[in-house]
Amino acid sequence: GLPWDLAGKRVVVTSGGTREEIDPVRFLGNRSSGKQGHAIAAVAAARGARVTLVTSSDLPVPAAVEAIHIDSARELRDATFAAAAEADVVIKAAAVADFRPTDVSSSKLKKGTGSEPAEIRLERNPDILAELVAGRGSGDVPAGCILVGFAAETGDSSGSVLDHGRAKLARKGCDLLVVNEVGRGTTFGQDVNGGWILDSAGGETPVDRASKDLLASRILDAVVSRAAAPSAR
C-alpha cells in the first residue's frame, strides 16, 4: 500500500495547458494533457493530503480531490493564489501559456469580410510560479510552503536537458524542479515521463521513463523529504 505520509497536508496541484482566448470559438493552446498533474493529485490524496486541483483538463477528477476548472493563465493565477493562501505545498504541473492575445474579439473572426486579421498580437502572461516564490512569507503564500515547478526541456548546443534544468531551478527560485525531457515518446499526452527531480539543496534524482503515477510518487517522496528538512531552503 501507499505510505500515509501526507496526512493533513494541504496540497495544491495545477494541471493541463492554459487556453488563451482569441474569439468566442478559438484559443491558443498547447500539448499538455493534464495527465501528470492529475496523477500527482490522485497519489497525494491517496497518501492522505487534502488536495485542490486547479486544471484546464477534461480528464476525470481523481477520487477525494477538489477540482477547480479554469481556462486562461490569469484564471489559473487567481485560483492558484486563492488556494495557495493555506497550502503546505504547491505543485505547478500546468503548462502555462507564456503569451496571450492582446485583443480578444467579442465576435467570431470571419473570413471574406474584407477585414481579415493579418496577425494576432501577443502580450506576456504572468509567471505564476515566480509570483508564488515572490509572495512566499508575505501573507499571500505561507512562509514554509514548498513550491514545486516543472520544466519541459530539450538538449541543444548550449547545454543538456539537465544543464537547462539546473539553470531554471536557480532562476525560478522554487524548492524542487521536475525536469522532463521532451520527445522520444515521453511527456506530452503520453503515459510515461522521464527526467530528473532537482532539489534546490542540491539533490538530483533521475527518473528513467517511468509511468506518470510512478513519477508522481517520486515527486511526492521528494516533497516529504524536503518538508522534513526545512532548513535546506
Ligand code: C5P
Ligand atoms: O519557464 P518555464 O515556462 O519553463 O517554467 C515552467 C514552470 O513555471 C512550470 O512549473 C509552470 O507551471 C510555471 N509557469 C508559470 N507561469 C508561467 C509560465 C510557467 O507558473 N507564465
